[in-house]
Structures are given as C-alpha cells and as structure tokens.
Amino acid sequence: MFAVKRLNTSTLLIKGIRSFHSTPIRLAGGHGAPIAYPSLAIENAGETQKMNLFQAINNAMDLSLKADEKACVFGEDVGFGGVFRCTVDLRNKYGPKRVFNTPLCEQAIAGFAIGMAAQGGTAIAEIQFADYIFPAFDQIVNEAAKYRYRSGGMFNCGSLTIRAPYGAVGHGGHYHSQSPEAYFAHTPGLKVVMPSTPIEAKGLLLASIKDKNPVVFFEPKLLYRSAVEEVPVGEYEVPLGKARVVQEGTDITIVGWGAQMRVLLQACQMAKEKLGISCELIDLRTILPWDVETIEASVKKTGRLVISHEAPKTGGWAAEISSTIQERCFLHLEAPIQRICGYDTPFPLIFERFYVPDHLKNFEAIKKSINY
Amino acid sequence: QNIKKDMMMMSTRQLAKRLINASTNQTFTRVAPSSSSALFCNSTTLYNNNNKKVNNYSSKNHQEPHEEKDHFEYTNKLEPQVLKDYIPCYTVMDQNGVVNPPSADPNFSQEMVTKMYSTMLMLNTMDSIFYDVQRQGRISFYMTSFGEEAIHIGSAQALTLEDTIFAQYRESGVLMWRGFTLDEIANQCCSNELDPGKGRQMPVHFGSKRINVQTISSPLTTQLPQAVGAAYTQKLLGQKACTVVYFGEGAASEGDFHAAMNIAATLSAPCIFFCRNNKWAISTPSHEQYRGDGIAGRGPNGYGMTTFRVDGNDLWAVYNVTKMAREIAVEKGLPVLIEAMTYRVSHHSTSDDSSRYRTTEEINHWKEKKNPVNRLKNYMVRKGWWSEELEKTTVKEAREAVKNALMKAEKQKKPKISELFTDVYDDIPDHLKLQQQELIEHLKLYPDEYPVDQYAAEDSVQK
Numbered sequence A: 001m002f003a004v005k006r007l008n009t010s011t012l013l014i015k016g017i018r019s020f021h022s023t024p025i026r027l028a029g030g031h032g033a034p035i036a037y038p039s040l041a042i043e044n045a046g047e048t049q050k051m052n053l054f055q056a057i058n059n060a061m062d063l064s065l066k067a068d069e070k071a072c073v074f075g076e077d078v079g080f081g082g083v084f085r086c087t088v089d090l091r092n093k094y095g096p097k098r099v100f101n102t103p104l105c106e107q108a109i110a111g112f113a114i115g116m117a118a119q120g121g122t123a124i125a126e127i128q129f130a131d132y133i134f135p136a137f138d139q140i141v142n143e144a145a146k147y148r149y150r151s152g153g154m155f156n157c158g159s160l161t162i163r164a165p166y167g168a169v170g171h172g173g174h175y176h177s178q179s180p181e182a183y184f185a186h187t188p189g190l191k192v193v194m195p196s197t198p199i200e201a202k203g204l205l206l207a208s209i210k211d212k213n214p215v216v217f218f219e220p221k222l223l224y225r226s227a228v229e230e231v232p233v234g235e236y237e238v239p240l241g242k243a244r245v246v247q248e249g250t251d252i253t254i255v256g257w258g259a260q261m262r263v264l265l266q267a268c269q270m271a272k273e274k275l276g277i278s279c280e281l282i283d284l285r286t287i288l289p290w291d292v293e294t295i296e297a298s299v300k301k302t303g304r305l306v307i308s309h310e311a312p313k314t315g316g317w318a319a320e321i322s323s324t325i326q327e328r329c330f331l332h333l334e335a336p337i338q339r340i341c342g343y344d345t346p347f348p349l350i351f352e353r354f355y356v357p358d359h360l361k362n363f364e365a366i367k368k369s370i371n372y
Numbered sequence B: 001q002n003i004k005k006d007m008m009m010m011s012t013r014q015l016a017k018r019l020i021n022a023s024t025n026q027t028f029t030r031v032a033p034s035s036s037s038a039l040f041c042n043s044t045t046l047y048n049n050n051n052k053k054v055n056n057y058s059s060k061n062h063q064e065p066h067e068e069k070d071h072f073e074y075t076n077k078l079e080p081q082v083l084k085d086y087i088p089c090y091t092v093m094d095q096n097g098v099v100n101p102p103s104a105d106p107n108f109s110q111e112m113v114t115k116m117y118s119t120m121l122m123l124n125t126m127d128s129i130f131y132d133v134q135r136q137g138r139i140s141f142y143m144t145s146f147g148e149e150a151i152h153i154g155s156a157q158a159l160t161l162e163d164t165i166f167a168q169y170r171e172s173g174v175l176m177w178r179g180f181t182l183d184e185i186a187n188q189c190c191s192n193e194l195d196p197g198k199g200r201q202m203p204v205h206f207g208s209k210r211i212n213v214q215t216i217s218s219p220l221t222t223q224l225p226q227a228v229g230a231a232y233t234q235k236l237l238g239q240k241a242c243t244v245v246y247f248g249e250g251a252a253s254e255g256d257f258h259a260a261m262n263i264a265a266t267l268s269a270p271c272i273f274f275c276r277n278n279k280w281a282i283s284t285p286s287h288e289q290y291r292g293d294g295i296a297g298r299g300p301n302g303y304g305m306t307t308f309r310v311d312g313n314d315l316w317a318v319y320n321v322t323k324m325a326r327e328i329a330v331e332k333g334l335p336v337l338i339e340a341m342t343y344r345v346s347h348h349s350t351s352d353d354s355s356r357y358r359t360t361e362e363i364n365h366w367k368e369k370k371n372p373v374n375r376l377k378n379y380m381v382r383k384g385w386w387s388e389e390l391e392k393t394t395v396k397e398a399r400e401a402v403k404n405a406l407m408k409a410e411k412q413k414k415p416k417i418s419e420l421f422t423d424v425y426d427d428i429p430d431h432l433k434l435q436q437q438e439l440i441e442h443l444k445l446y447p448d449e450y451p452v453d454q455y456a457a458e459d460s461v462q463k
Helices: A014-019 A053-067 A090-094 A106-118 A134-144 A181-185 A198-210 A260-275 A292-302 A317-328 A359-371 B012-024 B110-135 B149-157 B172-177 B182-189 B223-236 B255-267 B296-303 B315-332 B360-369 B372-382 B388-411 B430-445
Strands: A048-052 A071-075 A099-101 A122-126 A160-166 A191-193 A215-220 A228-232 A244-247 A252-256 A279-283 A286-288 A305-312 A338-342 B164-166 B243-248 B271-277 B306-311 B336-341
Touching: A048 A053, A048 A198, A053 A071, A053 A090, A053 A122, A053 A198, A053 A215, A053 A228, A071 A106, A090 A099, A106 A122, A106 A134, A106 A160, A106 B223, A106 B255, A134 A160, A134 A181, A134 B223, A134 B255, A160 A198, A181 A191, A181 A286, A181 A305, A181 A317, A191 A198, A198 A215, A198 A228, A244 A260, A252 A260, A252 A292, A252 A359, A260 A279, A260 A305, A260 A359, A279 A292, A292 A305, A292 A317, A292 B430, A305 A317, A305 A359, A317 A338, A338 A359, B110 B149, B110 B172, B110 B182, B110 B372, B110 B388, B149 B172, B149 B271, B149 B315, B149 B336, B149 B372, B164 B223, B172 B182, B182 B388, B223 B243, B223 B255, B223 B271, B255 B271, B255 B296, B271 B315, B296 B306, B296 B336, B306 B315, B315 B336, B315 B372
Parallel strands: A071 A099, A071 A122, A122 A160, A160 A215, A191 A215, A252 A279, A252 A305, A305 A338, B164 B243, B243 B271, B271 B336, B306 B336
Antiparallel strands: A048 A228, A191 A286, A244 A279
C-alpha cells in the first residue's frame, strides 16, 4: 500500500540508505497522486545524505548523544533500534548505559525523564505511540510543564524531550493513529513540536533537545519511510516557535502541520489547476508556542484562512488558531475561517478513508472560502 | 486496552524477524522485549533459546546472554498461594530508651543527640504554632508532622547533602536537619517575596537548591519515578551519592509507585524509596489501602528489591536502616525500599478533622506508648544528658524563634505581580508578554480594586 521497498535488513544502517528509493509520497490510504513536497533549504548545509524521516530522527539523536555525554535515549524497545528503527545502532555506539530499554510503563518513562533532567542529565525519552502517552499525562502536564514555575526557577526539567510517533497510517485504528497535540498545547510550560519533513525533523529535534524547556515531539509515522530528502549530515537547528511558508500565494492561507502538509499541498495544487487559485501554504511546525505573526501576516494579505488537522475538530488546535486570527484580522477577513479536521469520533479502522481530512475535503473548503 | 502480544516464548531471531516484517509492512504490534539487558553488563553476545549465538540484525555486541533458567521449582501439587510470611520490623530502642542490643546504638555524642532531640522539639513547636496561625487565617494551609519525628531526623542523619531528596509533604524535619531555616519555612508558608518559590505554591511545598531537596508538589507519588531518573543520572555521572524519595503508604497505591519500583529495579538505580506508613491516608485506614504485607511486602518478591521494615518511632533503628540502605545504593548501585511503621498523630492537614474517623483512644495509645520524641528523651535521661529544666528552656527558645521567623515573614511584601508570568518557560514567550501587558493595563483601570500595595514594587517589568 505504500511505495516502500522491502529492505534487505543489512541496509538499515545510515550508510546503507542509498538503497532507498526516493519515492514521491502517496497519502494515507493510498489515494491521491504522488506529490513532491518542497524541501527546506539549510544554509551552509555542507555534505548531505539521502535520508528518510526515521533516519533523520536517528541522525539527530546520534549527534546529540555524541555531543553531550549526559544525554540518554530510552523507552520501550529502543535498545534494539525501536519498532520504527529510529534508534538503530545507537546502543552499539553509545553503550547500554545511555541507550536502554525501560519496562513497559509510560508514566515511568516520563517520570524517569523528568528526574534525569532535574538532576542535570539530558533525557530523550520515547513513547512508542502517541496513543499511549496518556498514562504519562499526569507526569507531563502536572510535573514536567510546571517544574520550573512552581520552584520559582530554582529547578527545571528543561533538558527533557519526549518523542512519540503520531497520526494516521492507513490501518492504525483507535490506538495507532491519534494526534494528541491539542491536549498538550493546553498546558503552559510545555513546547509541542510536529515536523513534516526529514530535514525539518532533524533540525527541530536537535533544537528541541537543546531547548531549555520540556518538549513533546510528535513524529508523523506515516512519513518515517516514505518521506525522503537530501538531509545535511552535520549539526543544524530549525528554530522552535517559527512557522514555515512552504508555498507563497495571494488568494487564501492554508495552515497545517506534520503529515497533513502533503495533503494540503495536494489540495493547493488542485485549487491552482482546477480553479486558478493561488494558495499560501504554511507549516506551523511548533504547536506551542505557535507563530502567530507569520499566520497573521499571511491572512492580512489573503483575507481567507483554512486550517486542517487530523485530530478531531472540537477542541482541536485549529480552534485556537481560528479564534486568535479572528481577533487579530477581523477587518481583513473576507470569509469565515474554516477548520477541516477529523470528525468528533474515535479514529476508526475501516472508515479511515472517509474519516481523514483529505485533499478533497480541503479543496472543497478552499472553493467555499473563495466563493463566499 | 493496548495490543500487547506476549512474545516471551519466541526466539530472539523470530522476534527480530517479526519486528522487521512488522515495521516494514507498517504493521503495529506492541511486543514485550524478548530479553532484558542488564544495565552495566559488558557481555557481547546475544543468545537464542537454544543458547546458540545468533546475529542480531541491527545491533551487535550489546546484550548479556538471556537468562533462561527459571528461579522457581515445578510442583505437581495444586496449591493456591496465600500470604504467609510477614516481613519483621526492625526495632532496637524501647519506649524507656533502652537499646538492645547495645551494639545497635550508634553512640552519637551528647552534643549530637541533644541537637537531634532539640530539632524534634523545634519541629513540634513550629508545627503547633503554624497550625494555630493557619486557624487564625494568617496562612492559607499547613501540614504537621506529629508522630513522625524519628523518621525525619533518623533518616536525614544517615544521608549526605550530595544525596538528592524528593519529598511528599510531611518531611519538614528532614529539611530542618539538612539546614533549612525557620525563616525559609516561614517565607514559603507566607508566600512572600523572599520565598525562592515566588509564592506560587501552597504552604509546605518547600524546595531548596542549597540543601539539595527538589521542590515538593501536590500530585501524590509523581516524585517516585522522578527520583529514579535522578538516581540513575547520579550513577551515570559517577557521583558517589544516591537519591532518596519519601512517600506515604497511601501514595504507594498510585500507579507511579509501581512504575518507579519496577524501573528502579530493572535499571539498577541507586534510589532509596522511603515509605512513611502512618496508617492513615487522610481518612482512609491502611486496611482499606492494601491487603498484602504492607508496602515492604511488595519489595523482595514483587520487584526483586532489597527491603527493610523498620520501627519508624525508633530513631536509632531508622538511622541504622537508612545508613545501610545508603551503603547498598551508593556502593552497589542498587535501589532499596524502606517501610517505616509509624502513626499519624496529627490531623492530615489544616483542612481535616481526624476526630471524624478515628478514636481519641487510638491516638493516645500512640502518643503514650510509642512516642518517638519521648523515646529519645528517655534515652537521654538514662545517660544523664537531659532534664525537665533543659526541656523548658529549649521549648521556650523554640517558641521565640518560630514566632520571630513568622512575624518577620508576615511583614514582607508578596512577590512582584510580574512574577506571575516568569518561569513558565526559560524566557517569556510573546503570547505571555502580551498577557502580562494586558494585566498591567487592567490594573491601571482599577487601582483600588486589587491588593497591589501588598505586593513588591516592580523595579522593571520583565521584557
């Protein structure tokens, strides 16, 4: 269903990635035409290598472990390389003291990470699926997020990053598909980051690990193998809290993040081809704190806004963006702001194609906004 | 429920193959790891169930041979297993202050024992006064430690300042023994501008870098897995120290207790879990909290953890046990569980009236027959180190000191209002700067409607 080649296992090492096909990405459920997503250009990038998203993530952790001897990577099954291969070979390189499995207990992983950070270590914790982060919700929301504030700045757990694969994947059902960013974005003290390409995933993860605040980092699992780019092998950071204008346009602003960006690019291309509409496509990248200015400037220019995310509509992060932009751009808006999201149901298995806010639903929203 | 297939019986090769296929096909199944790798092992080969060396496809040289041998015997008798053996409780000093065996007496100097006893009296005095002060509405909340004084002083004396402490909230004596001052306690309880916590948390939520005590928070048991992470970090960085985490028997019912015990055991973290089993979690007696052998009963068989049960009202027993636990943690790099049996003589907090759920007889029994403070006093009287005269002066001086600290703290202004917005992040993000500005503008509109005068002057609003 994905254009992913069955791999000879020996090619899983970073040095073997040339065996990867740089396939254009098909969207969840295999529908829609393959599309080429524009890469972020990194200044003075130096040497690059073809990497998919999991390899870019692996590379970021590799560089972090190399640069910081207090850094540890841990979670369920990370020792042998992780169920998505994100931690491949790290235990060989840095030893079992620094890259290790934990018992199967998310609240333990999160609490342990907080303690490690508070004691001066650098904690890079993995939750196997974002769907299973809820047992750690108390530790993340009541503890990690408030650690600095409640101690008057005396203590903090800023050197903590929690990674988790998130999002639709074609057949994940209730508990291998969720996008829980809005739950965490409601929490002062946390940063929430969601990359959409290998280059940005690496740069944002390096920035998250270095950031002096606890970061929850959601990786679009759909793109682990299917998104492939020429990624710089050296260290670089993509700044947190800054959105990226993926494509400039004049008629309407489209905002999304993570795996949804490719869906939106496709909708933008459809709008261009079929209706001649020029869409400005923005990748939010950091959910909290989010880049109000970039979106505000764009909407003041275009007068129209569509926000799209996989997570359910009610209480989703699009509501926050919509409300804020309505406050700030009231006189510039030519049409109601639209939210194209997952429905207010649990994420269904067999109905996924109907559930996800695909390019067609977004195309219709663009049309509706323009014709308003 | 999560999809959790037990693959314990699969060979590593099968497991690896299954996972490769799983991840290549993007099929998601959560699996239990087939073998646990001990933390600090240097073994370099991976074995499958037949004990043949196999090549793990992605990671070379990292695992110990998987321990295939069962620790139990097989039996053909069908016998349900029930609780039989209770862990004994270590105690060396009786209510008359007699130590048996004499070798169990740490034989501290008169000066040291006097300081210990005086600190207990100071703790009691402070608790009495602060309790009354809350009743008068001068502070919003308070929690006393009556009946648990020996636990505080005994355990704290066995530790060093390098040992990181995570506390629950009924450990004021531990902080005192480590050098936390009455002023610091009063400033925190009064939420004034001298409180390093900037008045943001309720009273009794102390924390101090100087005495290496992480700031207390209200959610119960969250500090346990955190303490394990801190302990692991100490070991990783080669520090000759451990982390000690205090909690009550009620808190031990939380999932975080299980999480912490298990991760500490599997990762060999030098963490001392110190449970104050005082028989009450607010109004819930311990027989409604658990049906096993207390908290200690969970240690050896439950988590494979070295465990002590100790008389929490016996200062020397607590000291000896904690000292040994620290040796195990620091020298062997292993976690230890201590359960100190005691009784919460006080109300749970100033928001609780414990007479509604327990008898005065019960409380008095513990006050009279098992009183940790009197026990130490009798020990000193036996040695000719103490008199009622000394007691009177000590208490009088303590009262003066506490009152002075409190009066000083009450006179201080509250922290600057702008501190409402700092420390949420390491710097103030734009959306918070905006909200801070909104509040400033709002206060200009209603200068008389808010108690602005009680708060410290803004020297400069954080930019």
